[in-house]
Amino acid sequence: MSKPKVLISDKMDPNAARIFEERGCDVDVITGETPEELKARIGEYDGLAIRSSTKVTPEILDAATNLKVIGRAGIGVDNVDIPYASGKGVVVMNTPFGNSITTAEHAIAMIMALARQIPQADRRTQAGEWPKNDFMGVEVTGKTLGLIGAGNIGSIVAARAQGLKMKVIAFDPFLTEDRALEIGVEKVDLDTLLARADFITLHTPLTEETRNILSRENLAKTKKGVRIVNCARGGLIDEAALADALDSGQVAGAALDVFQTEPAKDSPLFGKPNFICTPHLGASTTEAQVNVALQVAEQLADYLVNGGVTNALNMPSLSAEEAPKLRPYMKLAENLGSLVGQLAHGNLTKINIEREGAAAELSGKPIEGAVLAGLMRQYSDTVNMVNAPFLAKERGLDIRSIRHEKEGAYNTLLRVTVGTDSGDRSVAGTLFGADAPRLVEIFGVRIEAELDGHMLYIVNEDAPGFIGRIGSLLGENGINIGTFNLGRRAAGGEAVLLLSVDQPIPDEVVKKACALEGVKTVMPLAF
Numbered sequence: 001m002s003k004p005k006v007l008i009s010d011k012m013d014p015n016a017a018r019i020f021e022e023r024g025c026d027v028d029v030i031t032g033e034t035p036e037e038l039k040a041r042i043g044e045y046d047g048l049a050i051r052s053s054t055k056v057t058p059e060i061l062d063a064a065t066n067l068k069v070i071g072r073a074g075i076g077v078d079n080v081d082i083p084y085a086s087g088k089g090v091v092v093m094n095t096p097f098g099n100s101i102t103t104a105e106h107a108i109a110m111i112m113a114l115a116r117q118i119p120q121a122d123r124r125t126q127a128g129e130w131p132k133n134d135f136m137g138v139e140v141t142g143k144t145l146g147l148i149g150a151g152n153i154g155s156i157v158a159a160r161a162q163g164l165k166m167k168v169i170a171f172d173p174f175l176t177e178d179r180a181l182e183i184g185v186e187k188v189d190l191d192t193l194l195a196r197a198d199f200i201t202l203h204t205p206l207t208e209e210t211r212n213i214l215s216r217e218n219l220a221k222t223k224k225g226v227r228i229v230n231c232a233r234g235g236l237i238d239e240a241a242l243a244d245a246l247d248s249g250q251v252a253g254a255a256l257d258v259f260q261t262e263p264a265k266d267s268p269l270f271g272k273p274n275f276i277c278t279p280h281l282g283a284s285t286t287e288a289q290v291n292v293a294l295q296v297a298e299q300l301a302d303y304l305v306n307g308g309v310t311n312a313l314n315m316p317s318l319s320a321e322e323a324p325k326l327r328p329y330m331k332l333a334e335n336l337g338s339l340v341g342q343l344a345h346g347n348l349t350k351i352n353i354e355r356e357g358a359a360a361e362l363s364g365k366p367i368e369g370a371v372l373a374g375l376m377r378q379y380s381d382t383v384n385m386v387n388a389p390f391l392a393k394e395r396g397l398d399i400r401s402i403r404h405e406k407e408g409a410y411n412t413l414l415r416v417t418v419g420t421d422s423g424d425r426s427v428a429g430t431l432f433g434a435d436a437p438r439l440v441e442i443f444g445v446r447i448e449a450e451l452d453g454h455m456l457y458i459v460n461e462d463a464p465g466f467i468g469r470i471g472s473l474l475g476e477n478g479i480n481i482g483t484f485n486l487g488r489r490a491a492g493g494e495a496v497l498l499l500s501v502d503q504p505i506p507d508e509v510v511k512k513a514c515a516l517e518g519v520k521t522v523m524p525l526a527f
């Protein structure tokens, strides 16, 4: 049998190539190629090892006719089109913890550099100026640090900042009071954090919820003279608004490691006296790069040589025997988790996963993992079916798997109920035939829908003419409807509409839909 072939397409510690060879793979290290060059080459390879520079787009994946696995030596996988890779049957793995300490240390270094303007003072001192009177710093002792995102990296930053005698407050919808207590931070809402923090540091993935979380409006709500650090992802801050806030003095200093467009060759922030930056160096230490290179090579080689799955973002760990029976349930479970995660807002406290009829005969753990991965992917791009239950428990979520042997209206059913501040919310689904997952109930309303691609969820008053109005609105905006699914509580009561559409729905169309007569809720969804 020929050896699996792996391409390392981003700069990576040489230990990665060594491990691939030792584990029985052929490996090429070819970095810095253009997308066209990579597209021409990728067809030869079974495995692809990357960092953040290689963009794994649908075009690359279409050309990757032999590709079985992509390994990200690092955390963020926003450079990989995971749904498209999943559709092509390509497993995507990352190394969720290998560079967390290093990145947290970079954030702390940025906080200190901002407090004492070290880069600016260094530049002028080395230019022979000796500008001793131009750099009055601030102490961090006793200051309030606001964490936006208190996951792996955020909680390490919290521990380090506490060592510096800072008071740490955190905004993170997935942070439970127990976990907050454990890491010694005060859990607050975003507006409180903005109003109270002397320093703000961001540690969330880039999602639809976090994009622009420091918008112009939110920057205006900050404490005057705040200092801001972003070592997470570009796109979390409105860079033009930040530049204005630095000019006005609302923000006293900002330090970015990541930019909306990378490589950042130009930015409204460049040249501002109170702005410092690094070129996405958060993970760049010898220690972190050795960690992630070793881990990614071990994981990819194990999958290619032995079929073992570790830290996969789009695949559960399954034995060869169970796999075919469980696979359609896993898809249903992940979709139900994702649906309830996208629709249920507020602090989640509990999750009940009920299996009824034929589903009750199956192993509960993979189904639980799939529900939690779907649910938590809204909050973190490091979550997978293997680590989702662990992360959910660590964050204090009360998770219950419940079996009902007796069949109800369906001979097999999964029901996911989440408890939030505003009450319990529940969705349910079944399989049509042996393997076609279908949603059959949403928040108490019976409906039948396939959850796939881009969708629009609408709750409206059940009244004549509404379907025509929404159809016309989407048509006028060039949005093609794929499927149209309706349900209602009672005639003339609340109705639910779930549409699948061929493209993402722009914000302005969502706003127009919200303004239609009788509409109560409009939410774009993605599966």
Ligand SMILES: NC(=O)c1ccc[n+]([C@@H]2O[C@H](COP(=O)([O-])OP(=O)(O)OC[C@H]3O[C@@H](n4cnc5c(N)ncnc54)[C@H](O)[C@@H]3O)[C@@H](O)[C@H]2O)c1
Residues within 6 Å of the ligand: 075, 076, 077, 096, 099, 100, 103, 148, 149, 150, 151, 152, 153, 154, 171, 172, 173, 174, 175, 203, 204, 205, 206, 207, 209, 210, 231, 232, 233, 257, 258, 280, 281, 282, 283, 284, 378, 379, 380, 381, 382, 383
């Ligand atoms: N600069 C770098 O080189 C570098 C290196 C490593 C990681 N990163 C990035 O850092 C980020 C954090 O990594 P991590 O390992 O801590 O991830 P993580 O998944 O452990 O933590 C992310 C946290 O963000 C929280 N979150 C999600 N949505 C939120 C929202 N709307 N508001 C507030 N909090 C929200 C989650 O609940 C979670 O606790 C990722 O984007 C990762 O890609 C950057």
Ligand SMILES: O=C(O)[C@H](O)COP(=O)(O)O
Residues within 6 Å of the ligand: 051, 052, 053, 073, 074, 075, 076, 077, 099, 280, 281, 282, 283, 284
């Ligand atoms: O998400 C990550 O792990 C970081 O952004 C590191 O990216 P890099 O490996 O390209 O430095």
